[in-house]
Amino acid sequence: MLRPGQPLPLFGFFRRLLGQDRAFRQAIATVIGRTPDNVRLYHLAFTHSSVVRQQGDTARHQSNERLEFLGDAVLGAVVAEYLFRKFPYEQEGFLTELRSRIVNRESLNGLALKIGLDKLVQLDPAQGRAARSRSVNGNALEALVGAIYLDQGYKAARKFVLTRLIKPFIDVKSLIETTANFKSKLIEWAQRQGKTIRYDLTGQPRSGGVMEFSATVLLDDEPVATGMGLSKKQAEQLAAERALAALGV
Amino acid sequence: MLRPGQPLPLFGFFRRLLGQDRAFRQAIATVIGRTPDNVRLYHLAFTHSSVVRQQGDTARHQSNERLEFLGDAVLGAVVAEYLFRKFPYEQEGFLTELRSRIVNRESLNGLALKIGLDKLVQLDPAQGRAARSRSVNGNALEALVGAIYLDQGYKAARKFVLTRLIKPFIDVKSLIETTANFKSKLIEWAQRQGKTIRYDLTGQPRSGGVMEFSATVLLDDEPVATGMGLSKKQAEQLAAERALAALGV
Structure with missing residues (x-):
């Protein structure tokens, strides 16, 4: 009630x-x-x-x-x-x-x-x-x-x-300081070691008219790491980042 | 003048x-x-x-x-x-x-x-x-x-x-009709051929906290084509599209 x-x-x-x-x-x-x-x-x-x-x-x-x-x-x-x-x-x-x-x-x-x-x-x-x-x-x-x-x-x-x-x-x-630093960090390291860095770039068309790029870092012409991306820059950045990791830099 | x-x-x-x-x-x-x-x-x-x-x-x-x-x-x-x-x-x-x-x-x-x-x-x-x-x-x-x-x-x-x-x-x-049709087209084709389709998926962390996926199409457990993408779906779509091209379907 x-x-x-x-x-x-x-x-x-x-x-x-x-x-x-x-x-x-x-x-x-x-x-x-x-x-x-x-x-x-x-x-x-x-x-x-x-x-x-x-x-x-x-x-x-x-x-x-x-x-x-x-x-x-x-x-x-x-x-x-x-x-x-x-x-x-x-x-x-x-x-x-x-x-x-x-x-x-x-x-x-x-x-x-x-x-x-x-x-x-x-x-x-x-x-x-x-x-x-x-x-x-x-x-x-x-x-x-x-x-x-x-x-x-x-x-x-x-x-x-x-x-x-x-x-x-x-x-x-x-952010800017850490951005795009992988490539320059890798180059500086290579210069100290007296070695050369080169990027091997290939592009492949993807569905939707987009290009997919693949960049391979070559240290004294030896492949070290590869990165993929939707721009050359992105692919190179990633490749450099992975190369630094692979080289233990 | x-x-x-x-x-x-x-x-x-x-x-x-x-x-x-x-x-x-x-x-x-x-x-x-x-x-x-x-x-x-x-x-x-x-x-x-x-x-x-x-x-x-x-x-x-x-x-x-x-x-x-x-x-x-x-x-x-x-x-x-x-x-x-x-x-x-x-x-x-x-x-x-x-x-x-x-x-x-x-x-x-x-x-x-x-x-x-x-x-x-x-x-x-x-x-x-x-x-x-x-x-x-x-x-x-x-x-x-x-x-x-x-x-x-x-x-x-x-x-x-x-x-x-x-x-x-x-x-x-x-657009919808052509979207997402690669995967189903591939499955239909495989069913007609009495074969199985499977996707092998791997994910890899990329810079910027993004995951990059790689999908490989397996036809009766044999790899046919691979696609990459920033989502599993995208990677599988691309793999299916490439598989269809590779198989001449």
């Missing part, structure tokens, strides 16, 4: 739900710096596929993977513009390389942790640490950018990326 | 320049569907690196390569959103594959010709046909998207891509 003043059980259920929702909304507002409109998008952004996979493969679109695809693209555009403006005299290859240093999985995972996304991500508890140690948080960050884009538009997503990720946490100068 | 009413020579020079400028501005307005503000950006978008390379490598930022980098990213985001909304139940892999079919070099070259960009591109005449036959026009199209983005903002660039490129010229249905 209900006493006067006691809320109806159903009402309590809704209140609990609303309370949770309010807390989530507040958490999102803190992270993105503005009040979300469509909270469902943000719930989706933090739903790892392991949670919905239990419901079968047809439910997979209810995970954050699709938002991750969208957010990855939006993030790429925002960072492209940022670098384009910041380095007016640098060429395309430099910008491409630097962007990949900013939006690679490792970097995104780090950024996600810095803004506390790990506390919001919904994982299948059975997967636990294994899943979490991989790229779960970085992927959720991309999905979050996708959610902001759909919920608040490009400008808001851009502002989030620039003011909450890049400017506070990305040290572009130190 | 100047007669009365005859314009000063310098004035004539400016008038000629302004006349050219007006014609170019009009051409851009026709292509993008709105009046450009900063015409210099569009001039840059149509300046192939062969034109400025004559002036030495330091002038290379005065070619369209940087704008191409930016436009490629913006185009990627717009097409990502378009596909995200159009296919609400499809997974990330499907969207990624379909987008790459829309924004690959071949497709962009075709689109560029359809909207007449070849008449606007500035090339070193010495390079002539060789350069033009490659990806010059598709690259100029990407650069144009970058120019619109900087000149008019994301919304205008998005509108251009959707209303002037995708909707009039991209037949998404037929």
